[in-house]
Amino acid sequence: MNSLNFLKSNKQNFYYFLYIGLFLFSISILDVAINAFLKINITSFLPGIFSIFLPLIIGFIGLNFIRTEYSGIKGLDIINKNINTNNFNAILTLLIIFAIIKATPPSLSWMIFDANISGDTKEACTGTGACWTYVKVWFRRFMYGMYPNDLHWRINLAFILVIALGFFGFFLRDNLKKYLALYYVIIYPIIAFLVIYYLISGGAFGLVWVETGAWGGLSLTFIVSFFCLIFCFPLGMILALGRRSNLPMIRYISIGYIEFWRGVPLITVLFMSSVMFPMFLPEDFFMDKLVRVIIAITLFEGAYCAEVIRGGLQALPRGQYDAAKSLGMGYWKMHIFVILPQALKLVIPGICNTFLALVKDTPLIFVVGLAELAGMLALAKTNPKWLGFAMEGYVFAAIIFWIICYAMSKYSYNLEAKYKTER
Amino acid sequence: MNNKIKKILPQIITVLFVLGIFGFFTFNAQINMDNRGIDFGFGFLTQESSFDVQFSLIEYSGSHSYARAYLVGLLNTLLVSFISIIFCTILGVIFGVARLSPNYLIRNSAAWYVEFFRNIPLLLQIFFWYYAALRALPVPEKAGPWFGVTYMTIKGYYIPSFIWTNLDVFLYSILAVIISIIIISTYAKKLQENEGKQTPVFFISLGLIFILPTLTFFIGGVSLDFEIPVLKQLSKTSYVFDGGIGLPPELIALVLALSLYTSTFVAECVRAGIQGIGKGQKEAAASVGLTPNQILKLVVMPQALRIIIPPTTNQYLNLTKNSSLAAAIAYPDLVLVFAGTALMQTGKAIEIVSITMLTYLSISLAIAAIMNWYNKKIEIKEK
Numbered sequence: 117m118n119s120l121n122f123l124k125s126n127k128q129n130f131y132y133f134l135y136i137g138l139f140l141f142s143i144s145i146l147d148v149a150i151n152a153f154l155k156i157n158i159t160s161f162l163p164g165i166f167s168i169f170l171p172l173i174i175g176f177i178g179l180n181f182i183r184t185e186y187s188g189i190k191g192l193d194i195i196n197k198n199i200n201t202n203n204f205n206a207i208l209t210l211l212i213i214f215a216i217i218k219a220t221p222p223s224l225s226w227m228i229f230d231a232n233i234s235g236d237t238k239e240a241c242t243g244t245g246a247c248w249t250y251v252k253v254w255f256r257r258f259m260y261g262m263y264p265n266d267l268h269w270r271i272n273l274a275f276i277l278v279i280a281l282g283f284f285g286f287f288l289r290d291n292l293k294k295y296l297a298l299y300y301v302i303i304y305p306i307i308a309f310l311v312i313y314y315l316i317s318g319g320a321f322g323l324v325w326v327e328t329g330a331w332g333g334l335s336l337t338f339i340v341s342f343f344c345l346i347f348c349f350p351l352g353m354i355l356a357l358g359r360r361s362n363l364p365m366i367r368y369i370s371i372g373y374i375e376f377w378r379g380v381p382l383i384t385v386l387f388m389s390s391v392m393f394p395m396f397l398p399e400d401f402f403m404d405k406l407v408r409v410i411i412a413i414t415l416f417e418g419a420y421c422a423e424v425i426r427g428g429l430q431a432l433p434r435g436q437y438d439a440a441k442s443l444g445m446g447y448w449k450m451h452i453f454v455i456l457p458q459a460l461k462l463v464i465p466g467i468c469n470t471f472l473a474l475v476k477d478t479p480l481i482f483v484v485g486l487a488e489l490a491g492m493l494a495l496a497k498t499n500p501k502w503l504g505f506a507m508e509g510y511v512f513a514a515i516i517f518w519i520i521c522y523a524m525s526k527y528s529y530n531l532e533a534k535y536k537t538e539r
Numbered sequence: 540m541n542n543k544i545k546k547i548l549p550q551i552i553t554v555l556f557v558l559g560i561f562g563f564f565t566f567n568a569q570i571n572m573d574n575r576g577i578d579f580g581f582g583f584l585t586q587e588s589s590f591d592v593q594f595s596l597i598e599y600s601g602s603h604s605y606a607r608a609y610l611v612g613l614l615n616t617l618l619v620s621f622i623s624i625i626f627c628t629i630l631g632v633i634f635g636v637a638r639l640s641p642n643y644l645i646r647n648s649a650a651w652y653v654e655f656f657r658n659i660p661l662l663l664q665i666f667f668w669y670y671a672a673l674r675a676l677p678v679p680e681k682a683g684p685w686f687g688v689t690y691m692t693i694k695g696y697y698i699p700s701f702i703w704t705n706l707d708v709f710l711y712s713i714l715a716v717i718i719s720i721i722i723i724s725t726y727a728k729k730l731q732e733n734e735g736k737q738t739p740v741f742f743i744s745l746g747l748i749f750i751l752p753t754l755t756f757f758i759g760g761v762s763l764d765f766e767i768p769v770l771k772q773l774s775k776t777s778y779v780f781d782g783g784i785g786l787p788p789e790l791i792a793l794v795l796a797l798s799l800y801t802s803t804f805v806a807e808c809v810r811a812g813i814q815g816i817g818k819g820q821k822e823a824a825a826s827v828g829l830t831p832n833q834i835l836k837l838v839v840m841p842q843a844l845r846i847i848i849p850p851t852t853n854q855y856l857n858l859t860k861n862s863s864l865a866a867a868i869a870y871p872d873l874v875l876v877f878a879g880t881a882l883m884q885t886g887k888a889i890e891i892v893s894i895t896m897l898t899y900l901s902i903s904l905a906i907a908a909i910m911n912w913y914n915k916k917i918e919i920k921e922k
Binding site for chain 2: 198199201205208209212213363364365366369375376378379380381382383384385387388391392394395396397398399475476477478479480482483490493494497506507510511513514517518521522525
């Protein structure tokens with residue numbers, strides 16, 4: 117191996133190696149970039165396979181040359197430490213860089229440069245890229261479903277009110293703070309329910325009645341997941357307490373309930389809500405499809421919620437229970453004033469994750485004929501005037517869902533980190 | 540006395556409440572079914588189903604019974620789950636390990652992969668693959684071969700099928716290999732515990748796996764032929780591939796979406812498992828003179844697997860349950876065949892939905908039971 121030593125840099129020729137290495141590395145990237153962006157293959161004179169692998173080989177040699185333990189040059193040390201620790205890493209680094217460079221031009225030109233957004237018919241789409249005109253024309257449908265166009269402000273207003281009411285708790289005066297849990301668990305859901313019910317479906321206060329069949333789009337996703345969350349939370353709390361109860365019958369019933377719903381897929385639960393529920397209800401009792409779906413998802417999600425809350429209850433040290441009991445508190449007093457406030461604070465990130473899963477699950481209501489975003493996409497896709505734009509629709513929906521879910525997951529992650537340090 | 544009442548009364552009330560709900564439902568169901576002239580019973584399972592299923596692992600046609608249709612659906616569900624589990628494990632392990640790489644680019648690309656596929660609803664991903672991505676594939680007559688003998692077309696992926704002669708001899712040889720490997724590894728363990736001798740079990744097993752089944756080709760009269768799909772013209776404009784195995788695009792879309800989606804969760808499990816092993820463990824192992832390979836094999840992996848396997852099994856379970864989304868793109872799985880078509884034809888809502896739910900429930904509970912047993916077995920025995 118000694119004979120190969122002249123290929124390794126030492127103190128004397130360090131800068132030669134550095135310059136040659138950087139030069140080779142940049143040439144390899146330049147080659148791929150020219151190839152990808154300008155579609156010119158500058159190494160086309162070489163035989164096939166060699167021409168493909170040439171940038172990889174040159175880049176590898178370059179990275180090999182600039183690799184040193186410690187050079188004192190800040191930028192170089194960062195590169196060496198992070199992307200160039202050994203030969204294997206160097207190759208992976210190059211492959212990833214090349215893949216990113218190769219993938220950029222086609223996706224950019226599809227999404228932006230060759231795409232169309234002007235006009236409002238299919239004929240306006242002349243480019244080879246995406247047809248965002250389709251998304252633009254259908255945007256209101258994707259958001260609000262079949263809800264009448266001139267009444268969309270009612271949905272917007274309802275959502276703004278519900279969100280504002282949610283933040284209201286943060287501005288309560290200090291002497292009212294002890295009722296915070298009461299507000300969020302009982303009062304807030306009731307108010308939110310009334311707001312959404314009367315504003316969106318109307319029928320009172322001079323608002324026109326809009327039947328639930330017309331609800332749809334992304335707003336339906338939020339309505340369903342919001343209602344399911346606020347209803348499944350109390351249910352989950354009761355089940356979690358039941359599962360930890362020392363009364364055997366109550367414990368077994370809770371365990372049975374939780375394990376049953378956790379063991380079946382949501383889609384069968386939705387089927388159940390649409391074909392089995394009507395059988396179980398009294399003959400002359402009619403229940404709206406949306407209500408049935410919300411009940412079904414609540415029952416389903418309640419089991420998951422219960423497990424999350426149980427985790428919080430189990431995380432509390434025994435001393436809390438003992439201390440409460442030694443003060444002479446009974447079961448309910450102990451739980452309401454000592455255990456639950458602490459446990460619920462612990463499970464907020466978990467609940468956030470449950471809500472995230474809920475939002476990701478709601479597109480499933482499509483299978484029982486409720487047209488939320490995925491359903492509206494299926495509808496728009498088969499519209500004879502707008503055939504052949506499935507890709508645009510799904511990319512649009514994916515971006516929207518991704519932003520929502522990513523923001524929520526980051527938020528719950530931050531909460532988790534915050535509560536970890538507080539304890 | 541007072542205490543006893545306090546304990547028993549809530550239980551009685553709860554039980555009565557639950558029984559009351561069930562009673563109410565049964566009562567209503569009875570009346571409703573009487574009114575509609577439906578009677579409760581599972582007799583329909585033996586009746587002729589008279590509907591066709593486009594993709595089936597076992598022989599099935601409209602003249603078979605509903606019970607057989609149920610079996611077809613169940614097998615299709617298990618098939619898609621099984622394939623997806625294999626892929627999601629491979630992808631999950633790769634990306635989970637990549638997230639811990641010292642290389643900035645690899646670490647971050649893996650992180651973005653996870654964030655990307657985890658945060659898009661599964662149903663949308665399935666729709667994307669089925670309606671958007673796979674629809675962009677070429678029609679059969681324009682499809683070029685992949686790897687020489689397989690064809691990816693808009694109508695599905697065509698691969699060569701195997702034609703075995705004396706397959707049973709081959710299977711027996713594999714069984715023999717498994718049994719002998721078990722015997723050898725128990726013997727090797729005993730030998731190590733008693734005398735401290737190490738046997739290269741891995742290489743012996745590897746050799747056995749290759750040699751014994753290969754021998755059957757020469758001695759046992761086993762032979763293997765391939766039937767390669769060939770393009771066939773049906774009419775002037777319509778072509779199909781004949782021969783080989785055709786995987787329908789529904790299956791491909793499902794497998795893609797399920798394995799990409801679930802692999803992100805598996806990756807997180809793997810990462811958490813490897814991170815869960817303290818640095819002290821590795822250092823302690825190194826200080827007693829184990830080589831890096833031995834550290835990985837004897838110290839890190841056994842402990843990491845203990846953390847990784849339970850949540851990963853949970854993800855497999857989720858995947859199996861999520862495979863029911865197949866119904867949305869008309870892949871004939873249990874939900875579509877049984878809770879969809881069969882329900883529509885017979886109108887036996889209660890029976891069919893219950894059977895479907897119980898099937899998933901028993902799969903879940905069975906896996907959960909195995910998992911509990913496994914966890915008990917591998918848990919650290921503290922004295």
